[in-house]
Amino acid sequence: MTNKPYQMFGMSLAIAGAIFAPTAYFLINSIPLTAVALSSVMIGGTSIALAASRPQISPEAAQMILETGMENTAALLEELGLSGKAVYLPSAMRIGNAQALIPLNGDIDVLRIKDKIPRRLIVRWGENPEDMAIAVTAPGGTGLNRLEIKPGPTSSEIEHAVTYVLIGLLDLADSVGVRLENNMVTVEVTGPKLQYENIWYYRCLGSPIASIVASIACDGIGKPVRITEENYRQHKSTILLEVLG
Amino acid sequence: MRIFNRYLLLLVLTSCLINIILAFTGQTDIEVCFTILVIAFLIITMLFVYFNPKTRQALSLVSIVFLSGFMVIVALKIIEVMGQK
Secondary structure (H helix, E strand, O other), X not given: OOOHHHHHHHHHHHHHHHHHHHHXXXXXXXXXXXXXXXXXXXXXXXXXXXXXXXXXXOXXXXXXXXXXXXXXXXXXXXXXXXXXXXXXXXXXXEOOOOOEEXXXXXXXXXHHOOOXXXXXXXXXXXXXXXXXXXXXOOHHHHHHHOOOOOOOOOHHHHHHHHHHHHHHHOOOOOEEEEEEEOXXXXXXXXXXXXXXXXXXXXXHHOOHHHHHHHHHHHHHHOOOEEEEEEEEEOOEXXXXXXXXX | OOHHXXXXXXXXXXXXXXXXXXXXOOOOOHHHHHHHHXXXXXXXXXHOOOOOHHXXXXXXXXXXXXHHHHHHXXXXXXXXXXXXX
């Protein structure tokens, strides 16, 4: 169980503090030691509360599920020989969860997307017969559903939403910085727990962190985005997103 | 470091610092010590705004418990002052 260490730590501190507080106050007659016992009870109680709010699923199980999903998508992409960069669509251009479109041939011209993209695997994005793409739900898609407030188009609003999801909800990074210039979004993620690997899946859809960032950014800006670059240097990941259309 | 660990570590360090300062300043009132510890806890908890809703809810319950203790102390002090008059 993932919450066991917090529970054990909390229980130990709370019980020790609860026993020591009256001893220090009535028998030893020491206020500083009583204060130490009180703070021990407070930290213990907080730790127990944190344990209760932790998910029951272990990080190892979550990683296994993520890898399985990625393996399946990667197998599909490799089998079809798709190597184009995915385009992340905002909610106004799709039905259902956040999707990433991978073109079956050529590139996707977002200006030619007239209707909402349906919730299917193989979709038509344009009017021409060759305007076909694979629509997959990227890891960021499900993260987007957990946002309490939909992000706005400014860099601070996107940064707030990305920070909330990456740090508060998923605990995948230490800090996030977002810069919005012309049609480029630069996102700096410090201390990312998942890094970029040069594999087929990541080359198409980006790393899970970049995918989350792209899903949130495209919904905030209201335009499709594409992950153009991902760098990892000195515990810092730099993600470059191109705003399309 | 995980966000929960960072939060707990900050709480432990702050509590240690407060207790050391209070011991060196010769504070002999346990109510003052408790009040300062509760205020420090509330400030640190407020700083971690990015906790998920479930964690925030759990910490709110803990905050209410500590705040109740603080309110009891305030109420007792008020009664004490009123009694003196």
